[in-house]
Amino acid sequence: MKSDSSKNKITEILISAPTLSWLTVFFLIPTIMAIIMALRPSNPYGDLLPGWTLENFKTIFSPIYISVVWRTIWVSILSTIICLLFSVPVGYYMARLSEKFRKIILFLVIVPFWTNFLIRIFAWKLILNPDGLIHKTFVFLGIIPSGGSLIYNTGTVILVIIYTYLPFAILPIFAAAERFDFKLLEAARDLGATRWLAFLHIFIPNISKGLMAAAAMVLIPCLGSYVIPDLVGGTNSQMVGNLIANQAFVARNIPMAAAWSTLLMAMILLPLGLILCVKILLDKNKD
């Protein structure tokens, strides 16, 4: 018995070794390097100076940046929620489709990845153009004034973020829904649950792992957004990613950029830790 479990442990370690070393080389070491870099002083020529400082971290917590950090958080969370709201029904219906149609829909979900991400963002500028149909319809319906613009505001940033990351939410939810036994829903209905109640109490808990994965897949890249607010955002759409770019490319201050990256990392690891805790709790409840 004992030798069996130790054998299992060795296999476990061997199997996870490639992933672990990958994560160490490309995630753990760079993360530690960024944190160390954030503690270094520097001069305006981009040279690192000897010694250590907490000045960079003091700067990022100064009150002028609160609005940017807060915007980064709420834009990311709102985008994630909307992505999930869209992808749950999509995943549900995709899983119920016949093999043939499912493949077609799956193909359609993946097809945007064939086009470069930047080109797709530029396409939005054409779609929302003031000479375009959408803009004209909105003006006709009185949603926006005729001189108004659909581009250069935070709403458009959220729209484009949702568009970009929606497939990342659909795929894990679909994968979870595909494994779901839809007979359970029928059983719930037989036992008197309404369609909505059955969906909420049977389907949703059963795809919870997919939901968690989808939330992480959307939230994490959202928090690091840089290109989208840069391209379609207005004067009040800056996110933490833009501050990092400004420090690295304009101010020549790599330690400051590293301090912002560290904050971003903390913002990402915190919800990830939460998701992990919830997952562990859920698993425990099942036992």
Place this chain on the structure above:
Amino acid sequence: MRKLFYLLLAASLILVLLSCSPQKRKLYIYNWSDYMNPDLMSEFEKRFNCTIITDYFDSNEAMYAKLRVADGSYDIIVPSSYMAAVMNHEKLLSKLDLSKFSNARNMDLSYSAKTEDPHMEYSIPYAISFTGLGYNRKRLGDPIENSWNAFGNPAYFHKITMLNDMREAIGSALKYLGYSLNSIDDKQLQEAKIQMLKWKKNIAAYQTDEAKSSLAYNILYAIECYNGDIIMMQEDNPDLDFVIPKEGTSIGVDTLVIPSNAPNPDLAYEFVNFIYEPENCANNMEYIGYLCPDKPALSLLDKEFISKITISEELFSKSEVIRDLGYGNEKYVSIWEEILASSD
């Protein structure tokens, strides 16, 4: 089938051997994209039996960061004057031996005079740009307000952008207020910040390259940009126009420099001399759409084109070149981030 395979193998071997033949020298250039006529480069390759290898950068800072870790990889770099000064300060550039450039004698040094290197000690002016307002005449109806205060004009509400470049953007506010765009006076910078915050409420965004496509798509009617941008865009859209605000502007002086650790400095000198041959220089100006202050080359160009790439004496005297401010830079960074982060 097998024959074909061996034939291909032999051919590729010959190619490999040819490409490493010792006689063929290599010239490594680090440049902005689309910033040198490729025909000229291939002519140089033919004339001097060499190969030119070009790498591209999209910001002075990115180029600088790379050079610091890859010093010794380039023979010629095209930094803006302030960055050339930083590189010189960090001892990355070689002192130029002007006796080796027969063609540099006729350079108009009035632009260099506004930079940190007035006597071409380590940099040679390559392309001069002027910051101003590019706009769509048809969409605006009238010519645009000839002032930096156009950013605050309610007629252009959310249809105008400022450059996403702290020195250019804050510089235009400083110019509007009548100050130097290299000011490090706290009071003046504070006033500029207040002016910027006023403009911020009226403009659509701070954008550099992306604004150009928005102007082309009619999403924007006016953008802060460089004169060469509009010259290039006018080819597709004759409704576009460019104006330099009456308060004066920032003059960009991009320069050619030879790093101190250039692998092939002799060839670099040959190349610089070649590029400043009057016909080549004129040809290159037409290609990139920016002024090179080489007098004999300018005499080869037609008046209309010259008027597009130069500015009036009066504006010239009011305009300045952005300089590196050393520790003063930090003042701009903190003001810029405060402006970006502020919400009304």
